[in-house]
Amino acid sequence: MLDSIPLLAGIVAIIFAGILAYYVSKKPRGNKKMQEISDYIHKGALAFLKEEYKVISIFIVAVVAILLLMSYYTDLPWETSIAFIVGAIFSALAGNIGMRVATKTNARAAEASKKGIVNGLIVAFSSGAVMGLSVVGLGIIGVGLFYLVYGSRAAGILFGFGFGASSIALFARVGGGIYTKSADIGADLVGKIEAGIPEDDPRNPAVIADNVGDNVGDVAGMGADLFESYVDSIISGMSLGLILSYAYGQIYPMLIASLGIFSSIIAMIFVKAKNPYTALRNGLFGAATIFAIFSGVATYWLLKELNPFYAIIVGLIDGVIIGLSTEYYTSHQRKPARSIAEAAKTGAATNILTGMSVGMMSTLIPIISTAIAMVLAYEFASFYGIALAAIGMLSTLGISLATDCYGPVADNAAGISEMAGLGDEIRKRTEELDAVGNTTAAMGKGFAIGSAAITALALIFTFVKKAEELNVKMDISLTSPYLMAGLFIGAMLPFIFSALTLGAVGRAAEKMVNEVRRQFKEYKILEGKGKPDYEQCIRIATKGALREMILPSLLAVVVPIIIGIWKIEALVGLLAGATSTGFLLAIFLANAGGAWDNAKKYIEEGNLGGKGSFAHKAAVVGDTVGDPCKDTSGPSLNILIKLMSIVSLVFLPVFIKFIH
């Protein structure tokens, strides 16, 4: 009976997602203009996915070939290749579903806002919930199926599943991140700054690409990122539970995840409020509370002790603390973002410096909180406890991802209201929805980073324990100069990775800038004579993103393999170094970017001189600097640290071959 609960939970999640998708699809799509814009965005997003899949499929085929070859020469189970393919397909499927629904909902959310802000909220949130439930549903179904088929061998084979999910996440995050910011910067630099037309003006040729980007980056990218964290945390829990011989060690992590799914669904159904922000927050905290009760009861009933449960709660609390800390450092109602706005009064340079300082300072709480969580979780249930903490943090992903993915839908709805000329009242409502979305998106980003870090930690410990189980002799004390060399190189990788992704956005944005300038000039759009060619901009963003994502992605896969073949001690150091600086840089980049963004918004609300003032111009510079930091480089680091650990786990039998 216990064995099939995960599958059951997954199926319930998918059914509920289907119901919500049906519910959303029955909502009116608004007038013709709105439908037209929504269709543009929908088609643009799918066009990107299609091109992206082409690139990814080459990668998948290559990896499968390598895995099969390795299965022949080493102890790598051949089923790893199958798991890899299934993991990749499930991750892609979750992203695909989420994006299809999101891009079908944007106009519907705008239309629903005509009746009131809460109506808009419900439609936008429902579409986010489809994504959230698809991610957790497909995740647990995948893991649960392999467990049913392979039993105690499942945990080892499932590393391949995680690797498949990670690969998709990598391309989705890096490619999506480059896409969204090149389109955004291109649209803003030429449209807003050079031509002086407002944001989301339909005359801007890059405006649709910009809206596509929100979906590609924040829906598909975020979803794939968290799908990866979700399955990786469960897999590492199953693996450590088995290796360390905990009672119900393999099934317990999946049961806990299943309870999280049920809790999320219950909270979605019952939690309501008038104010959109309150509704979302109550939903999140409601789900966490229900989950805490469920898992406490289930743990005691199953294990007759509560230590694993405490480890789970530690992770859950850590997630909440990181989310709140992110909110504090980025919200325009708090001191940090306001101090950045203040600094804009003396110019762009002081605005940038203050933002950097705020971003760096914002690492304090998440790092200390996670360090404490790790130690406590370990005290409760050894390394298994650390994996359980990760599972705990991600347990309510169904609903928390829904609040994340609600953001881009609201953002799109606001854009469509503007472009379709729905009038001030509706635009204001959708913008309010968008503002709530920005806050939840910031919290979601912090949460994604935190869960990536603790998942990566769990994977590192899994790697070491697995290697010990396989009798690998290694000196992983800090006095090993190989480990220390690995630590240095690992700590460096997030810097190199960020340098590459920041550079990629710059290059891709430059092409977009030139294209928008060309269209303005050749088609005489601003003179009212010609029409913008949206599709050309979409093609440029797609092409740029796909070309630029290759190098950083290969880096993430190839470096751990090379180092692992050289010295396994160095690999352990590499993973620890990359996880620590990856965590730090990701928080720094995400929070600095979010704070610059909201400092600008604070000024635009009429403070410190308001729009068009000297301070505002300086704040726009900060916002533009922060954009690729928070939406491309920062989030991509989440994938980097998890992927390197899972690659190491998959290739462990290969490394062992090179030791002997």
Added chain:
Amino acid sequence: MLDSIPLLAGIVAIIFAGILAYYVSKKPRGNKKMQEISDYIHKGALAFLKEEYKVISIFIVAVVAILLLMSYYTDLPWETSIAFIVGAIFSALAGNIGMRVATKTNARAAEASKKGIVNGLIVAFSSGAVMGLSVVGLGIIGVGLFYLVYGSRAAGILFGFGFGASSIALFARVGGGIYTKSADIGADLVGKIEAGIPEDDPRNPAVIADNVGDNVGDVAGMGADLFESYVDSIISGMSLGLILSYAYGQIYPMLIASLGIFSSIIAMIFVKAKNPYTALRNGLFGAATIFAIFSGVATYWLLKELNPFYAIIVGLIDGVIIGLSTEYYTSHQRKPARSIAEAAKTGAATNILTGMSVGMMSTLIPIISTAIAMVLAYEFASFYGIALAAIGMLSTLGISLATDCYGPVADNAAGISEMAGLGDEIRKRTEELDAVGNTTAAMGKGFAIGSAAITALALIFTFVKKAEELNVKMDISLTSPYLMAGLFIGAMLPFIFSALTLGAVGRAAEKMVNEVRRQFKEYKILEGKGKPDYEQCIRIATKGALREMILPSLLAVVVPIIIGIWKIEALVGLLAGATSTGFLLAIFLANAGGAWDNAKKYIEEGNLGGKGSFAHKAAVVGDTVGDPCKDTSGPSLNILIKLMSIVSLVFLPVFIKFIH
């Protein structure tokens, strides 16, 4: 006989420094105006030092009290307090001598430039050499004296000496860095940007403070930083040589350092060239070559094997690679800085983003090179080899520090030429000297960071070996969650430290901006009616720097002690984490800052539109952002990583007490 060679080398260095100081003092100081300005700078610098010493002496007294108390309750040798005081005094003395000579030489270098650029070079370089030789001379005399008095107990007691030197370095780097940038930004924002008067215009009330800052930050700060690296590397070499029972393990590191002093002096005397840059470079490489020959012969004669020598050479080469890499990434003649200048064409935001990307990418070579150096040095002579590599890198510090400290003197000379109105020809010559100084200063910065990193590594290994020698039971494998928690927190500290120092510069600069604005307005300086009050600006810079340096400095001392008392495993992780991210962030901040600076200079040479163009304005923003990065936060990290390790070594007996 061997025992007294270090003292002999130190005395020779001091005598040679005295001769050079005498030589410089006999050079003409130029006209009355030049003397007046030089006196202002001299007095301002000494005023800062005096105030700084007041703050430091409180700190010294407090630390001595704590150390004595600890000696009473734990196994800490009571002589550690004496070593601490002597280390602090020697470091302060070296900085004081260097700054006195530098601020007495600036006008003389300008005056000498009237006869030709090489004449100016010789005078400025001689003053730098006084500093370089004082640092190595006092360093080796201090270490050598303790060795003569305490024999095999010296290495342990000398940790106190390193702690004393580190404490002075901390305040000198952090305080000096805040001073120089608050004055610089204050002078530039109001003078250059708001009032539109040129750099170094005598009407600017902050102009003297700005020139004082160059000396306080780049001479006294840099000198104290490298004094610390120099003595720490020798002390860790002596300590590891003793613990690991290497032949001549205690005296050999000092002998090698002594040979480096002789090599530096020989190179100073014999290396000449017409072009200033060639002269400096030949001097550096000449000294390194002579040192390599000397130390190879001496090693074989003494030890009958060459492995320790190879470790030394590995360090020497690593230093050269880091220096060249820094030059590549920051020079305005190379691709990275030019790509930043190109990006300025699309505005300040793209200029900033490209600079960030370049800075992050520039971590690649130094990290890989240092990781390889560490592994090779270990292969040659175990942990002792790593300390020897640090000593090798710092062996020619006498001459390399001379080329660093020549920079600010040349900078001041250019400022004095401008302020005293010496005419275009002389100003051009001094500016050329200044430009060469900028390149050598960039290389020197890279070198200072690299030597700090490898010294910190040597100290970490010393800490672990010392703890093992004292029978401390600890699990420092990466699977210790305490160690991992320490690693995370340690990796975070450089971010927090940089956030504090960046914020400090911002706050101190704001006060300066307000003061300059006030003077312009109240004294009607620009209307030609009143005179600027230089001293008020100097007071403000001094006060701001001293107040702002306290918090980050305490952090560096207190955190390792708290963590060490909690869990010694966590402390080991903390040191490793702080060293890796400290190294990375320091390179990132220094190189991004240097590259922004030179991208601006590239445009000012007439490229991409030249001065006053749109690109130039964007590049000025980048330069202003980069200034505190490269001159305050980046260099301060060097101290942080070394200081935390040496504090841990000093307090090790205390931590042991808390274990039992």
